[in-house]
Amino acid sequence: MSSSSGTTIHRSPRLMRLHESDARAIRIELATGLLASVPSIAPKFLYDALGSRLFAAITDLSEYYPTRTEAAIFRTHRNAIAAAVGEGCTLVDLGAGNCEKAASLFDALRPTRYVAIDISADYLADALDYLQFRHPALDLLGVGMDFSTTFNLPDEANVDACVVFYPGSSIGNFTPQAAEKFLRQVRLAAKGGGLLIGVDLNKPSEILEPAYDDALGVTAAFNRNMLTVANRLLGANFEVADFRHVAFFNRVESRIEMHLEAVRDASVRWPDAAANSSQDSTQESVRVFRAGERIHTENSYKYTPDNFAALLRRAGYTRITKWTDADEWFGVFWADG
Template sequence: MAQRYRDHLPEDFSERSLSEDVRFGLTSSPKTLPPKWFYDKVGSELYEEITRLPEYYPFAAEREILMARATEIVTAAGCRHLVELGSGSSEKTRALIEAVLAATRDGEQAAYRAIDVSGSALRAAAQDLSRRYPTLALESVRADFEHGLADALAVEAGEGRGGRLVIFLGGTIGNQTPEQRRSFLAALRGALAPGDAFLLGADLVKSPDVLVPAYDDAAGVTAAFNLNVLEVVNSRLGADFDATDFRHVAVWDADNAWIEMRLEAVRDVRVRISGLDLDVDFAAGEQMRTEISAKFTRERLAAEFEAAGFAASGWWTDEAGRFSVSLWTLS
């Protein structure tokens, strides 16, 4: 089956976005960096290592659900076209692809559209998927769904039959603040058509004794992953961060029901970012937030989705009840 590749982003998108995020985040109070910049080559390799750690349950729990429930999910959605936001390697999505292929009848065409900001990730995933599933209609779209969701989800010719199942896995929605989630869900509601559905992977609230170690493992892999974002800024914007000037911190914020990952200055530090002609001072003990990871209850998710015009159409958890995969349709 032929592959399609579309690029919705300018050639300098990544460089411009990083510059804007670093300038805004490091001149704010408190200082922040968005988690999307974790994933250079080293960061991606460290994340793969994190997914295999005994403390880090979300990856395995979500995969358990998808492996066990993919057929049930696809049946409930009634869709033959899969569209994944932030697709990355598309590894966990294979269970859904296989369920769609198995459900496809004569005259129907199973399709998968992968949407990601990384062209290299899209190309690698497409090569693997086309080899595994030669009858799958495959499209790769390089796009920033955070700011261009309507364009990324624009209906293509032939997509109407059976509707589309838009997929957002990995608990990534937890990286958004409540205000960002409201904006995202409003944009999603406006971009979907009758017959479409939305599948969400979201982590669930549980004891801090389980949550905190998942983001601060004993082997220090998550600490290395967090600190690596400083090397990303160094290599791409000519900064002179010294990782030994900072330490990894993970805390549970019960009021907001989220984990925060932070980098804390262990001494007074001045950082020069030559690519931005910017000097940034950190006081000893000052913390810079690099990620939030919100945790949800079923009731909280339902309230947010219903307020955005969605109806609950399916709910699945892993056997231990740690993680959720939920299906939502237009109300």
């Protein structure tokens, strides 16, 4: 866009922040997970602005094969993907992060509108500013939102027959049953459009486990940062040094599990989560973690191509196309109908 003086003016993309509004519900969710007999923190709490930057660093690690394998599938099959998806869509990116994956497909898909959704709204705002700078004419909308329980797009997203883009195998964070329910909601929200989704596939644990427990300790920092997120959102007093990162492949469930394990007894306190604000609270909750006790922080389910296609069918999709790399480490699926 140019002003009358000839100076180029870059507009800032609109960002709707729908997530942070319910701080009390967020506190209750965190407290409920921490007080459960098997304590957990949902993986969405991995992603504050620092967590998002740490995840971006993970994607550069030699051990972390998913990002580069998926990117290679997009490059190799770019024409076939464009032919299946079609040009000129509204592209709705779920868990957009730095928006780089979607941007790598802009030349092939030529979207008229890009709607980027992410729980990590500050990080998304920066990513969208940079994207608008590189694509000044593209209509961009950011939505800071948590889609883990129900998936509804705001009216402003205006997404008739849109293409939903869900890369990075984030679908693996849901149990297969929850993934089916979520994808059914996604199919309805796309109003006759389709889904382009990336899924991590089964492979030996010698390849899987280092991807979630790298030698530099970046994934460990990413996981442990969740405690600082809990401290900020819940008003808790976790000491990060009291917990270590644990990741392993659970073959029975076909999933990588990430945990935070107490290295010594740790007594963690926070103000009553149900109070209207953490300052209003006079009561406290306490959870003692014994040395060796774990907080479950993430699952990442791994599928076979056939299992995942079956899941897409159960979610209601009738036409499914699949692309993989030569080793079948990762799958990209286009589903519509």
